Amino acid sequence: MANINNSAQDRTFDAIVIGSGISGGWAAKEFTEKGLKTLVLERGRDVKHLKDYPTTNMYPWEFPHRGQIPEAIKEENPVVSRCYAYKEDAMHFFVKDKEHPYVQDKPFDWIRGYQVGGKSLMWARQTQRWSNYDFEGPARDGFAVDWPIRYEDLAPWYSYVEKFAGISGNKDGIAHLPDGEFLPPMELTKVETYFKDFVAANYKDRHVIYGRCAHLSEPQQIHKEQGRVQCQKRVLCQRGCPFGGYFSSNSSTLPWAEKTGNMTLRPFSVVHSIIYDEQKGKATGVRVIDTNTKQMTEFYANVIFVNAAAVNTNLILLNSTSHRFPDGLGNDSGLLGKYFAFHNYRGHISALYEGYKEFTTEGRRPTSAYIPRFRNVEKQETDFLRGYAAGFISERFSFTKKEGFGHSLKEQLFNEELGPWFVGSHMMGETIPKEKSRITLDKEKKDEWGMPLLHVDMDYDDNDEKMLKDFFEQMTEMYTRAGFTDIKTSDSKQAPGLDIHEMGGVRMGNDPKTSLLNKWNQLHACQNVFVTDGACMTSTSTQNPSLTYMALTARAVDHAVSQLKKGEI
DSSP states (O other), rough: OOOOOOTTGGEEEEEEEEEOHHHHHHHHHHHHHOOOOOEEEEEBBBBOTTTTTTTTOOOGGGHHHHHHHHHHHHHTTTTTSSTTOOOOGGGGGSOOOSSSSEEEESSOOOOOBBTTOOOOOOGGOOOOOOOOOHHHHHHHHHHSOOOOOHHHHHHHHHHHHHHHOEEOOOOOOOOBBOOOOOEOOOOOOOOHHHHHHHHHHHHHTOOOOOOOSBBOOOOOHHHHTTTOOOOOOOGGGOOTTTOOOOIIIIIIHHHHEEEHOOOEEOEEEEEEEEEEETTTEEEEEEEEETTTTTEEEEEEEEEEESSSSSHHHHHHHHHOOOOOOOOOOOOOTOOEEEEEEEEEEOOEEEEESSSSOOHHHOOOSSOOOEEESSSSSSSSOSSSSSEEEEEEEEEEEEEEOSSOHHHHHHHHHHSSSEEEEEEEEEEEEEOOOTTTEEEEEEEEEEESSSSSSEEEEEOOHHHHHHHHHHHHHHHHHHHTTTTTTTEEEOOOOOOTTTTTOOEESOOOOSTTTSSBBBSSSSEEEEEEEEEEEEEGOOOOSOOOOOOHHHHHHHHHHHHHHHHHTTTTO
């Protein structure tokens, strides 16, 4: 972190990026590479690649609780402890519920990582492109508003970020899941390959593919220049990877930006609001509260990117009030904080397979198979809108027989046997953005930094329930026909938010009356402020969204720099 003194000149930059996670890291890289002096603000502590991964090389027996979270800590953190990655080896990368309160008007599990790199340290690393079936969805299906962009607008930027980040995958030739710039795939198991072939032979509109992921299966020169090496398949990713085997801001974009000499990284910086100049008709900077001292400081720049992650991005804009924008920066439409959405991850299905007992698996993988969306793709065919994708994984577990006693029992305990193949899928359903699904600010309650508490008000609807029912029916049929047995379905009943794919509230669109951002991710009413994280999303699709945030960010920075050079913002 560079030293920043109190003079306005030393607090003035060409660009300010709020947030250092996946999209913020990309904004920092792009601005600094293009020669702009860039201030990156992060509300949490600093985390340096290699240096600040304290558990990354620890053995299981070195953890006091063998990786488990003590019940007392779970009770103190009822929200974050529900996250799949919240374990003893990674709990230091998650916020504590009591320290960062919010108001749940309806149950919402807000999972956060307040540190340099944000949640890019703990994300699931699944990376699929969107297609025109996704970007055209709202206009075709009559929900939300039309996206102001199409796949063709983003395709070259998908390629651009994929080459730098490193994405492992296959060329699958699926129109609604476009191929990308892939490193070699890792292997599917024998049963995953069997199911892939079975589905291809029996369902003309369905596919089982290798799950594309942000792991270096075969590093290229650009990855070596970043100091990253091949994924070791340790599957300890949530600890921070000392090899840089998977993409994170910490191992990739932020060190790259730092090498330019144009980045100033300022952790412990809670952004209070964006400063709007009534006379200039644009934003001139941001107000920042020091996390430790609680003192407020102003920083200035010609262009501001808000990448604080979807919920906090909404908070910052709602809190950025002025005479011109009494209800939040750029909020002429009154829609800021509304039409928030997420992914429905409630559905799970499992089964057993008695075949291929001469095969098993060895080692680990950071991914598995993936079933792209197959419902309502080219036409409306169900009683619900949109559709769902699904994961697909298979593995064999060992067990020991424990009958009898004495010598025979000892023999059994010393000789493990392999059981049948276990197979399982989880649902990734697209939810429909609704005006009543919204984020608002509490008028009285504030956190310890003086920020108003957030109210989150969203829930599942009838469309989600119908989709969940269809997921169970279709997957049960596919499993049954494939010869799987002991099929079990379950509804986790988990609250929205635990999918960690929150999107919307500052949606893109063509019409300023029905959206906040234009096709370049600029606020319609304040065009030197850009939003390129999950808050900008008009709809959610079924794909994991992080790759799309990266592409949108690189594209938006390119446009912003072009406009700056022309003096248009």
